[in-house]
Amino acid sequence: MRWGQRYFAVQAAAGVLWWIAVFTVPVVRTTTLGGLDPVLVAVADVPLFVGASVLAAFGIRSAAVLATGWTAFVTALLAVYATVSTAAGWGVLVMAAATAGSVVALCLLVLGRVPTAWVVSGPFAFRPAAIRSSTATHVATTSAQIVVFWGLCLVVIPVLVAALEHRWALAVEFPAFFGPIGVVILGAASALGLWSAYVMSTLGRGTPLPSAMPNSLVIAGPYRWVRNPMAIAGIVQGVAVGLILSSWLVVAYALAGSLVWNYVIRPYEEADLSTRFGAEFRRYRDTVRCWVPRIPADQRVPAADQRAKKPR
Incomplete structure (x- = not known):
C-alpha cells in the first residue's frame, strides 16, 4: 500500500513540474501537447491528475481511482490527437x-498487490497436454502456435508500433548497417526458437502454450544450457525486428515484454514445474541459469545422453 501512495506522490510532483515546463519551455509544450491550448487542458488536468494524485498519496482510494481513470482517458485522447x-x-x-x-499503484493501494495471477488464468492456465496425444500432434500444435504468435508478436504488432512511431514524429534514424545485422540476429534467434520448440514437443510430450504444457521435464537440446531458450529467442527476435524496421519503440516493446x-x-x-516435477526440477533450476547460457559440470555429456525427464 505504501508503495502505491509513494508512486502517486511522485506522480503529483512530476505533474506539477511538467505543467511548469509547459508554460515556460516552448519545446516541452509543443512535443507533449502539440497545438492544444495548454490553458484549457490545465483546467481539467491539474485537479484531476495532479490534485487527485496528491489525495491518492494520502491513501484516499477514490482519488486514486479518479487519477488512474483520468490518466488513461487522457492517454487515449492524446493518442488519437497525435495520430491525426x-x-x-x-x-x-x-x-x-x-x-x-497509476494502474500498478492503484492495485497496490486497493488490493495490496498486483493481481498478476489473471495472466495465467482461464485459457492460459497451466495444464499439461493430453498425454494420449501423439508426438506428431504435439509438433503440429506447436507449429500452429509458432505461426500465430510469431505472426502477431513479430509482424503485426511491430509494424503497427513502427507506423505509430513515424506518425507521432518519434522516429530516430538508425545506421544503415543495423538492418542487415537485424536480419542475421533474427535468423539465429528464430533457429533457436524452432530448435527449442521441436525438442519440447517431441521429448516433452506437450507444447510451449501454458494450456498444453509438456508432460516431461525437458533438459535436452538448448535446455541443457539455459532454462528458457524460447523466451530468450522471442526477446532477441523482437529486438532484431526493431533493428530491421529502424524502430526504437519496437526494441523497447521487446525489452518490455522480457520484463x-x-x-x-x-x-x-516455475511454480507449476516445481509442483509437477518436484526435486528434479529444483535441481535443474539450481544447476541451469534462466537467462545466461552455460554448461554445468554435471551436464557436460553428449547430447545423446540427455533425455526428457518424466514426472513421477
Whole structure:
C-alpha cells in the first residue's frame, strides 16, 4: 500500500513540474501537447491528475481511482490527437507510462498487490497436454502456435508500433548497417526458437502454450544450457525486428515484454514445474541459469545422453 501512495506522490510532483515546463519551455509544450491550448487542458488536468494524485498519496482510494481513470482517458485522447495531427507524440508516451504506473499503484493501494495471477488464468492456465496425444500432434500444435504468435508478436504488432512511431514524429534514424545485422540476429534467434520448440514437443510430450504444457521435464537440446531458450529467442527476435524496421519503440516493446515475462509469467511457470516435477526440477533450476547460457559440470555429456525427464 505504501508503495502505491509513494508512486502517486511522485506522480503529483512530476505533474506539477511538467505543467511548469509547459508554460515556460516552448519545446516541452509543443512535443507533449502539440497545438492544444495548454490553458484549457490545465483546467481539467491539474485537479484531476495532479490534485487527485496528491489525495491518492494520502491513501484516499477514490482519488486514486479518479487519477488512474483520468490518466488513461487522457492517454487515449492524446493518442488519437497525435495520430491525426502527427504532433504530441512524446506526450502520448509520457501519459502511457503514467497510466501503467497509476494502474500498478492503484492495485497496490486497493488490493495490496498486483493481481498478476489473471495472466495465467482461464485459457492460459497451466495444464499439461493430453498425454494420449501423439508426438506428431504435439509438433503440429506447436507449429500452429509458432505461426500465430510469431505472426502477431513479430509482424503485426511491430509494424503497427513502427507506423505509430513515424506518425507521432518519434522516429530516430538508425545506421544503415543495423538492418542487415537485424536480419542475421533474427535468423539465429528464430533457429533457436524452432530448435527449442521441436525438442519440447517431441521429448516433452506437450507444447510451449501454458494450456498444453509438456508432460516431461525437458533438459535436452538448448535446455541443457539455459532454462528458457524460447523466451530468450522471442526477446532477441523482437529486438532484431526493431533493428530491421529502424524502430526504437519496437526494441523497447521487446525489452518490455522480457520484463513482463520474467516478473509476471516466469514465477507461475516455475511454480507449476516445481509442483509437477518436484526435486528434479529444483535441481535443474539450481544447476541451469534462466537467462545466461552455460554448461554445468554435471551436464557436460553428449547430447545423446540427455533425455526428457518424466514426472513421477
